[in-house]
Amino acid sequence: MTRRLRVAATLLAFAVLPAAAQTPAPASPPPGLAGPLVLAKQGSFFVGGRTIKSDTLSTLPAYAPSGTITVEQMYVRYQVPVEARRPPVTLIHGCCLTGKTWETTPDGRMGWDEYFVRRGHPTYVIDQVSRGRSSADPSLVNSVRLGKTPPDKTPPIFAAGQEAAWAIFRFGTEYPQVHPGMRFPLAAKDEFYKQMVVDWIATMPTPNPTVTALSQLAKQLDGTVLISHSQSGIYPFQTAALDTRGIAAIVSIEPGTCPSATGDLKPYLGIPIMVLWGDYVETSSRWAPRLKACRAFAEALTKAGGRIDHVVLPEIGIKGNSHMLMQDDNSLEIADRLVAWIEKTVAAKKN
Incomplete structure (x- = not known):
C-alpha cells in the first residue's frame, strides 16, 4: 500500500470509529458507562526521587532551615477495573497543569481517567515532577531570599495568565474572542482556570526527572500506553x-x-504511535509550526518503516476541538476512538 493510501485509510478508520463526534455531548454518560464504578483496586505511589541535604529549606522561624528532603519524585494515582481486559494507560498532563487535566471536566462530565477505567484499562494518572503532589525543591528560592545566592540566580518559575492561556488553549485567537464552533465548555472556564498551577519545568535537570520516572513506571507496568x-x-x-x-x-x-524528522528514529520504529490534533491549529502562530514539524516527523518515520498515525481532527470531519480536547464537549467520543485505536494497534503489535 502506498503511503498516501495508508494515511487515507488510517484517517478513515479513525473517523468511523464508534460515535458521531459532531453532535454535542449527551447530558448523561453513553450507554454502558453509567452506574457504579467497580474497581479491583486503587491507590497511589511515587516513582523515582532522591534525597538531598540543604541549609535553605525554610526562612520561617518555626521551621529549621537545615535538613534532608526528597526531590524529583513523580506522583502516580491508579485505578484498576475488575475486568482489566485492555492494556494500562498512563495519562501525562501538560504545561501549568496537573493530573487534574484528565479527571472530571470543568463542567462536571466524566473525565478520561474514569472513562478509560470503565472501558477496561487500568489507568495511571501522574503529576509531573515539581507539580501538584510531586513536591518541588524550595532550596534555591530560599537561598536567594536569605542572601546566600545572588538574585539573578532565582529559579525561573512561571504561571500562565488566563488571558494568555485563552489563546494558547485555542479558545479564540486572542482574549476574549471565541473561535466559531469551539467545543470547550466556556461556561465553566473559571473552574478550568482553578486547575492551573505554577510551572517549574525550567528548573528541571536534563533528562527531565519525569521522563526518567515514566521509563521506570513503564517497565513496572510491563506494557503501558503513554x-x-x-x-x-x-x-x-x-x-x-x-x-x-x-x-x-x-x-x-x-x-x-x-x-x-532528521534525528535518530530507531527508538520509535517498533512502537505504534498516534499524534492527535484538534481544530484551529493552522490559524495559530504558536501551534501551526508545531503541526508542520510533526507532519515532517510522521512522514520521516513512515518512510523509515515505523507505524505512526498523524490525525488532525477537522481533516476527518471532527471540528471545533480546542487544545484541551480531553475536556471538550465531545471528549468521550474522542476517547472512544483512542480506545479502539489502542485495541487495534496493540493487539496487532502482539500478534
Whole structure:
C-alpha cells in the first residue's frame, strides 16, 4: 500500500470509529458507562526521587532551615477495573497543569481517567515532577531570599495568565474572542482556570526527572500506553529514547514538539504511535509550526518503516476541538476512538 493510501485509510478508520463526534455531548454518560464504578483496586505511589541535604529549606522561624528532603519524585494515582481486559494507560498532563487535566471536566462530565477505567484499562494518572503532589525543591528560592545566592540566580518559575492561556488553549485567537464552533465548555472556564498551577519545568535537570520516572513506571507496568499532552507531548518519545521496554504504544496529543524528522528514529520504529490534533491549529502562530514539524516527523518515520498515525481532527470531519480536547464537549467520543485505536494497534503489535 502506498503511503498516501495508508494515511487515507488510517484517517478513515479513525473517523468511523464508534460515535458521531459532531453532535454535542449527551447530558448523561453513553450507554454502558453509567452506574457504579467497580474497581479491583486503587491507590497511589511515587516513582523515582532522591534525597538531598540543604541549609535553605525554610526562612520561617518555626521551621529549621537545615535538613534532608526528597526531590524529583513523580506522583502516580491508579485505578484498576475488575475486568482489566485492555492494556494500562498512563495519562501525562501538560504545561501549568496537573493530573487534574484528565479527571472530571470543568463542567462536571466524566473525565478520561474514569472513562478509560470503565472501558477496561487500568489507568495511571501522574503529576509531573515539581507539580501538584510531586513536591518541588524550595532550596534555591530560599537561598536567594536569605542572601546566600545572588538574585539573578532565582529559579525561573512561571504561571500562565488566563488571558494568555485563552489563546494558547485555542479558545479564540486572542482574549476574549471565541473561535466559531469551539467545543470547550466556556461556561465553566473559571473552574478550568482553578486547575492551573505554577510551572517549574525550567528548573528541571536534563533528562527531565519525569521522563526518567515514566521509563521506570513503564517497565513496572510491563506494557503501558503513554498518553501525553502539550508540554509533555515529547515525553513518551524521550522515554522511548531512554529505553523502549514497557512502552506498548504512544499517543501524543497536540505535542509542544515532536522528535526531529532528521534525528535518530530507531527508538520509535517498533512502537505504534498516534499524534492527535484538534481544530484551529493552522490559524495559530504558536501551534501551526508545531503541526508542520510533526507532519515532517510522521512522514520521516513512515518512510523509515515505523507505524505512526498523524490525525488532525477537522481533516476527518471532527471540528471545533480546542487544545484541551480531553475536556471538550465531545471528549468521550474522542476517547472512544483512542480506545479502539489502542485495541487495534496493540493487539496487532502482539500478534
